[in-house]
Amino acid sequence: MPPSIHPVHLVTVLRQKSLTPAIVFLTSRRSCDEALQAFEHATDPLSPARQESITAVLDELTATYPSLQDHPLRKMVTACGVAAHHAGHLPSWKIAIEELMRRGCLDAVFATTTLAAGVDFPARTVVLTQSGVRRDQDFTDLTIAEVAQISGRAGRRGKDSVGFAIVTPSPYMDLGVLIRGLTGRPEPVDSQFIIAYPMVLNLLKAHPLDHIQSILAKSFAQYQMNAQAAHLEHRIEKLHAKLESYQPRECSDWLTQWSAYGHATRQTAMKLQARRHHPPEVRARLPYLTPGRVVAFPRFRGIVLRRYRSRGQRHEMMTVLRKGGVVAESPVADIMGVIDRTFDFAPASAFPWATPEALSWLTQQLEDLPKHLSFLTVPPAPDEEEGEVVKSLGDLFPCPTCPCRPTCAKEFKAANTVKQEWLHHTRTVQSLRTGLWHKFQERAEILQDLGYLNPAFKLTADGEWARLIRIDFSLLITELIRAQAFKDVAPPTLAGLMACIAYENDRPGSFPRITAALASLVAATRRMADALAPYDDPPLLRADVGGLAERWVSETTVTWAQLCRSTSMAEGDIYRLLSRTLEYLSQVHSLQATHPDLATVAAEALSRIRRGVLEELP
Amino acid sequence: MTRDELEQALADLPFRLLRRLGRAIAGPPALRMGKRRLMHTIMAGAEANIERIEAAIRTHQAEQQALAAVPAPAGGASSEHKSGKPADQRALLEGIGVPEPRPFVPDDWQVEAVEALERGDVIVSVPTGSGKTYVAVEATRRAMHEDRTVVYTSPLKALSNTKYTEFCKIFGPEFVGIITGDRRDNPTAPILIMTTEILRNLLYDAAGGEIDVRLDTLGLVIIDESQFLGDPERGVVWEETIIFCPSQARLLLLSASIGNPQELAAWLTSIRPAPCHLVRHQHRSVPLRAGYLHPNGKLTPLFRTVTMPPSPSQAVLHPEAKRLFTMFEEDTLYARRSG
Ligand SMILES: Nc1ncnc2c1ncn2[C@@H]1O[C@H](COP(=O)(O)OP(=O)(O)O)[C@@H](O)[C@H]1O
Numbered sequence: 001m002p003p004s005i006h007p008v009h010l011v012t013v014l015r016q017k018s019l020t021p022a023i024v025f026l027t028s029r030r031s032c033d034e035a036l037q038a039f040e041h042a043t044d045p046l047s048p049a050r051q052e053s054i055t056a057v058l059d060e061l062t063a064t065y066p067s068l069q070d071h072p073l074r075k076m077v078t079a080c081g082v083a084a085h086h087a088g089h090l091p092s093w094k095i096a097i098e099e100l101m102r103r104g105c106l107d108a109v110f111a112t113t114t115l116a117a118g119v120d121f122p123a124r125t126v127v128l129t130q131s132g133v134r135r136d137q138d139f140t141d142l143t144i145a146e147v148a149q150i151s152g153r154a155g156r157r158g159k160d161s162v163g164f165a166i167v168t169p170s171p172y173m174d175l176g177v178l179i180r181g182l183t184g185r186p187e188p189v190d191s192q193f194i195i196a197y198p199m200v201l202n203l204l205k206a207h208p209l210d211h212i213q214s215i216l217a218k219s220f221a222q223y224q225m226n227a228q229a230a231h232l233e234h235r236i237e238k239l240h241a242k243l244e245s246y247q248p249r250e251c252s253d254w255l256t257q258w259s260a261y262g263h264a265t266r267q268t269a270m271k272l273q274a275r276r277h278h279p280p281e282v283r284a285r286l287p288y289l290t291p292g293r294v295v296a297f298p299r300f301r302g303i304v305l306r307r308y309r310s311r312g313q314r315h316e317m318m319t320v321l322r323k324g325g326v327v328a329e330s331p332v333a334d335i336m337g338v339i340d341r342t343f344d345f346a347p348a349s350a351f352p353w354a355t356p357e358a359l360s361w362l363t364q365q366l367e368d369l370p371k372h373l374s375f376l377t378v379p380p381a382p383d384e385e386e387g388e389v390v391k392s393l394g395d396l397f398p399c400p401t402c403p404c405r406p407t408c409a410k411e412f413k414a415a416n417t418v419k420q421e422w423l424h425h426t427r428t429v430q431s432l433r434t435g436l437w438h439k440f441q442e443r444a445e446i447l448q449d450l451g452y453l454n455p456a457f458k459l460t461a462d463g464e465w466a467r468l469i470r471i472d473f474s475l476l477i478t479e480l481i482r483a484q485a486f487k488d489v490a491p492p493t494l495a496g497l498m499a500c501i502a503y504e505n506d507r508p509g510s511f512p513r514i515t516a517a518l519a520s521l522v523a524a525t526r527r528m529a530d531a532l533a534p535y536d537d538p539p540l541l542r543a544d545v546g547g548l549a550e551r552w553v554s555e556t557t558v559t560w561a562q563l564c565r566s567t568s569m570a571e572g573d574i575y576r577l578l579s580r581t582l583e584y585l586s587q588v589h590s591l592q593a594t595h596p597d598l599a600t601v602a603a604e605a606l607s608r609i610r611r612g613v614l615e616e617l618p
Numbered sequence: 619m620t621r622d623e624l625e626q627a628l629a630d631l632p633f634r635l636l637r638r639l640g641r642a643i644a645g646p647p648a649l650r651m652g653k654r655r656l657m658h659t660i661m662a663g664a665e666a667n668i669e670r671i672e673a674a675i676r677t678h679q680a681e682q683q684a685l686a687a688v689p690a691p692a693g694g695a696s697s698e699h700k701s702g703k704p705a706d707q708r709a710l711l712e713g714i715g716v717p718e719p720r721p722f723v724p725d726d727w728q729v730e731a732v733e734a735l736e737r738g739d740v741i742v743s744v745p746t747g748s749g750k751t752y753v754a755v756e757a758t759r760r761a762m763h764e765d766r767t768v769v770y771t772s773p774l775k776a777l778s779n780t781k782y783t784e785f786c787k788i789f790g791p792e793f794v795g796i797i798t799g800d801r802r803d804n805p806t807a808p809i810l811i812m813t814t815e816i817l818r819n820l821l822y823d824a825a826g827g828e829i830d831v832r833l834d835t836l837g838l839v840i841i842d843e844s845q846f847l848g849d850p851e852r853g854v855v856w857e858e859t860i861i862f863c864p865s866q867a868r869l870l871l872l873s874a875s876i877g878n879p880q881e882l883a884a885w886l887t888s889i890r891p892a893p894c895h896l897v898r899h900q901h902r903s904v905p906l907r908a909g910y911l912h913p914n915g916k917l918t919p920l921f922r923t924v925t926m927p928p929s930p931s932q933a934v935l936h937p938e939a940k941r942l943f944t945m946f947e948e949d950t951l952y953a954r955r956s957g
């Protein structure tokens with residue numbers, strides 16, 4: 001990032017102004033690493049005393065976290081007093097950096113904004129270099145809550161009398177976002193309640209179906225929706241009063257009658273509208289495009305075989321015979337002009353809309369047409385009047401003899417708007433009040449169809465064990481188990497598959513090759529996921545990452561360093577992948593009672609994963 | 619104007635005008651765009667909106683000319699007299715350093731939160747770094763005195779680990795257990811640390827009849843970082859945990875500052891046996907100041923005043939910060955165009 005401040009220069013300035021220790025927030029891991037690398041050539045190392053204190057802390061922590069011993073960044077951190085902290089690092093390394101920071105040993109840490117929540121990682125100063133953050137491929141502005149989390153790290157109680165949030169510009173920084181973030185009120189927290197399959201099974205395990213609605217009613221989702229509904233109900237009452245103010249006249253259903261009339265009017269108008277949809281010059285040609293007419297397209301000519309409009313389409317279409325007997329569909333708007341020539345032919349009631357003899361005859365005629373032909377001059381289309389519509393609807397016209405008709409006619413539009421709004425709100429309120437419950441029923445019925453619930457919505461034998469799988473993609477996993485996909489599976493293959501299902505990042509990379517056994521299991525899983533797609537979103541299901549878990553489990557002599565060398569994935573990501581795999585495997589392991597063989601395989605995989613770095617933390 | 623000229627003219631516009639244009643062309647999403655994407659969006663819609671764009675360019679040029687024509691007001695005579703002279707770098711850095719050591723005295727809100735737990739559930743919504751851990755630790759201490767089990771949950775395994783170490787130090791390792799997705803250390807201890815997902819699963823098991831760990835004597839559930847309730851993917855777990863939390867246990871929700879803590883409190887009151895007490899404030903225990911650091915190393919206050927403006931509408935940029943930032947924007951845009 002050329003125009004932004006150079007990291008070494010930044011730290012120098014911060015040191016000069018006593019603004020250290022500081023956390024410098026950057027957008028990506030890469031920029032954190034690059035910032036740190038920039039210190040490799042920095043000339044002034046820390047004083048020996050400070051270097052010693054860093055070494056002492058690291059040595060102390062190495063007792064608990066052996067992976068710190070030979071960490072490649074150790075030297076750098078000790079010499080310069082700066083570090084990077086992001087998700088690409090091992091948890092133990094991050095813990096070490098956090099501890100160094102807490103003890104005041106470091107001057108600056110380059111971190112990504114994912115550092116946000118919870119970690120006790122304070123400093124005197126935070127440096128904001130960006131106003132956005134990468135989220136699912138996209139770059140979005142930092143929220144006020146995020147800026148608050150970041151600036152909340154500035155100023156340590158007891159160690160600082162003042163904390164600093166320093167903004168330093170980079171290209172595309174939106175200062176407004178940061179100003180709002182620093183001075184604004186954080187966003188409200190809104191419910192993100194969703195009804196997942198394990199929730200349905202576990203609720204129905206403990207409660208009969210007719211209690212569920214009252215349990216769902218306790219959710220924050222329902223609380224917020226009730227508030228919304230109450231707000232709308234207030235509005236509905238007002239609308240109702242307004243409707244009442246339109247006195248009922250001779251009849252009580254005048255609005256309905258007039259709506260029916262309005263509806264019919266609109267239908268007719270829509271037909272006209274569709275024609276109007278075309279520009280006037282195209283519309284004007286329509287009457288001439290009868291079967292047998294020769295028309296000119298920008299590059300060729302053709303003979304119209306029929307004209308039509310598909311259901312729901314607004315464009316008029318033609319079936320056209322082209323050179324060489326080709327029959328093609330083409331929008332009317334595509335033609336360049338109507339040629340002053342027609343042929344009579346024998347039409348047919350289905351494709352190609354002409355008898356075979358007629359078709360070949362027409363093809364011949366088309367070939368034989370002279371090179372130069374003049375276009376017809378088409379008079380512009382007249383504008384159809386609303387009056388025509390009304391005229392054609394004469395017999396639908398409501399209450400022709402009613403004395404109230406003029407008043408009704410005058411007030412209908414306004415009253416109908418009120419009524420429509422009233423209807424709309426009434427429907428919204430209904431879905432706000434019962435939406436969750438309906439969603440639950442929908443999911444329960446799917447589980448019933450799949451055989452996890454019996455007709456009385458009690459758990460079947462399969463439901464009893466399936467409810468123990470409470471991770472994402474639980475339905476996929478339980479269906480695989482029921483389909484015997486894991487029969488005779490080996491621990492590395494099972495671990496590999498769980499890794500594939502658990503890993504949801506699409507960052508590309510290179511990985512150890514997966515075995516044929518895992519490949520075929522992944523393929524089976526993909527087929528299953530596709531089959532379940534109507535009921536549940538399928539996982540990303542990357543086969544390649546499975547190779548890491550498979551190798552780590554199958555070759556227990558492989559060291560962490562060797563595993564890291566076999567892939568382009570950052571070690572923090574490998575760690576996270578394996579620890580998610582552990583989580584998934586232990587869910588499978590919880591099925592001991594019903595699936596002892598599978599549980600044993602899972603247990604074996606679990607114990608083989610837990611070694612080296614994976615043993616350092618509980 | 620050719621497309622190139624147009625792009626050039628757009629690049630010269632200040633961000634605020636670009637944004638306004640973007641909004642007119644692409645609607646509210648434009649408000650979340652950075653400069654590059656804005657330019658891109660505007661150029662994409664240039665054909666249909668050419669008049670609007672040219673108007674914006676003319677406005678900018680007129681402003682620039684007006685600025686050039688009127689000499690800057692001299693010193694004190696400016697209309698911003700009321701807000702006083704803008705703060706300078708010295709004021710920004712004044713008082714920097716380590717405060718006098720003081721004996722630990724809990725803040726009023728901390729005491730209030732711990733005491734309110736005697737009567738019902740409590741939500742604490744205060745800025746990051748205020749000292750919510752103190753409330754958690756004191757509440758745990760009290761629950762321990764009454765022989766009740768305490769569960770402490772956090773959103774991340776890493777956080778659970780840190781808290782585990784911290785609680786072991788305070789209460790002694792024999793009293794603290796940790797449960798993770800694949801492992802349980804000392805799961806019958808009176809204080810259990812876990813992620814929120816794990817607690818949710820324990821509550822499922824308890825409801826299903828398999829009483830696990832010590833949920834029957836559960837007296838206090840501490841949910842740290844409870845603003846995660848609004849997390850699109852995991853928020854539902856926080857909600858479930860709260861809904862299924864046994865009624866005999868007290869809930870202590872610790873949250874960073876959020877916009878609607880009173881709504882959460884009202885919700886808890888509506889579903890829990892005892893009313894929920896809300897402890898909230900926006901006051902930072904260590905005051906914050908904002909600075910602007912230009913790539914050339916020049917540091918100025920970000921705002922006119924050294925203290926933080928109370929709201930975005932009252933936030934006035936420091937003239938020097940504004941000047942430097944505008945300069946930066948112009949430089950980088952120019953560099954992009956020519957490079
Ligand atoms: N009353 C207090 N007086 C002085 N320092 C305190 C007080 N309460 C907490 N602290 C300190 O404030 C720091 C931040 O506390 P922490 O609980 O981690 O904040 P958070 O609210 O973000 O969870 C800790 O170092 C803690 O020792």
Ligand SMILES: [Mg+2]
Nearest residue numbers: 118750751842
């Ligand atoms: Mg905290």
